[in-house]
Amino acid sequence: KxxxxxxxxxxxxxxxxxxxxxxxxxxxxxxxSWYQQTPGQGLQFLFEYFSETQRNKGNFPGRFSGRQFSNxxxxxxxxxxxxxxSALYLCASSxxxxxxxxxxxxxxxxxxxxxx
Amino acid sequence: DAKTTQPPSMDCAEGRAANLPCNHSTISxxxxxxxxxxxxxxxxxxxxxxxxxxxxxxxxxxxxxxxxKSSTLxxxxxxxxxxxxxxxIVRVAGTxxxxxxxxxxxxxxxxxx
Numbered sequence: 001k002x003x004x005x006x007x008x009x010x011x012x013x014x015x016x017x018x019x020x021x022x023x024x025x026x027x028x029x030x031x032x033s034w035y036q037q038t039p040g041q042g043l044q045f046l047f048e049y050f051s052e053t054q055r056n057k058g059n060f061p062g063r064f065s066g067r068q069f070s071n072x073x074x075x076x077x078x079x080x081x082x083x084x085x086s087a088l089y090l091c092a093s094s095x096x097x098x099x100x101x102x103x104x105x106x107x108x109x110x111x112x113x114x115x116x
Numbered sequence: 117d118a119k120t121t122q123p124p125s126m127d128c129a130e131g132r133a134a135n136l137p138c139n140h141s142t143i144s145x146x147x148x149x150x151x152x153x154x155x156x157x158x159x160x161x162x163x164x165x166x167x168x169x170x171x172x173x174x175x176x177x178x179x180x181x182x183x184x185k186s187s188t189l190x191x192x193x194x195x196x197x198x199x200x201x202x203x204x205i206v207r208v209a210g211t212x213x214x215x216x217x218x219x220x221x222x223x224x225x226x227x228x229x
Binding site for chain 1: 157158159160161162203216217218219220221222
């Protein structure tokens with residue numbers, strides 16, 4: 001079966017711009033989580049969506065937002081980009097919220113965002 | 117979720133067993149131990165999980181001490197493709213709980229030819 005698809009794979013943006021990243025989960029998975037990975041902070045949880053509703057949120061400023069569509073596809077948006085937003089953004093899909101067990105998460109390959 | 121401590125890096129010779137330790141001394145009774153790994157420039161990949169019994173699957177074995185305060189992930193015959201960062205995560209299980217995975221710094225395993 002197809003895995004988690006993230007687009008685009010690479011992106012270069014200028015400070016102050018905004019960006020939208022897309023994640024298509026595995027068919028049948030209804031939950032999408034987003035993570036930011038940087039060399040300094042490692043993997044940090046951004047938010048999780050289930051049934052088009054944000055169910056859990058990490059400690060990030062309001063410039064980071066997301067949404068989920070009825071087909072479970074998710075987008076995340078970062079407004080007013082800063083140099084520190086340069087990171088690998090990963091999404092993970094799972095069947096349900098919190099998915100009961102921690103083994104239920106399947107990650108995509110990520111979008112590498114560079115802010116210049 | 118309980119905090120985990122892992123060595124920052126380890127080397128292993130190809131074909132030998134790789135034993136990756138994890139300390140989780142504050143683990144509570146309803147928390148599971150999960151292992152994920154991340155190969156360079158890819159997303160993390162689930163490996164194995166356990167509560168208190170030792171577990172084995174096609175990828176690895178997980179040995180959890182009797183007091184559950186530490187565990188060891190064993191890759192029985194490491195290959196070059198096993199070079200990755202390995203994350204040990206402790207997390208409560210339970211349907212409907214919106215609990216994200218909390219990744220620590222992990223262990224960079226380098227398999228040497």
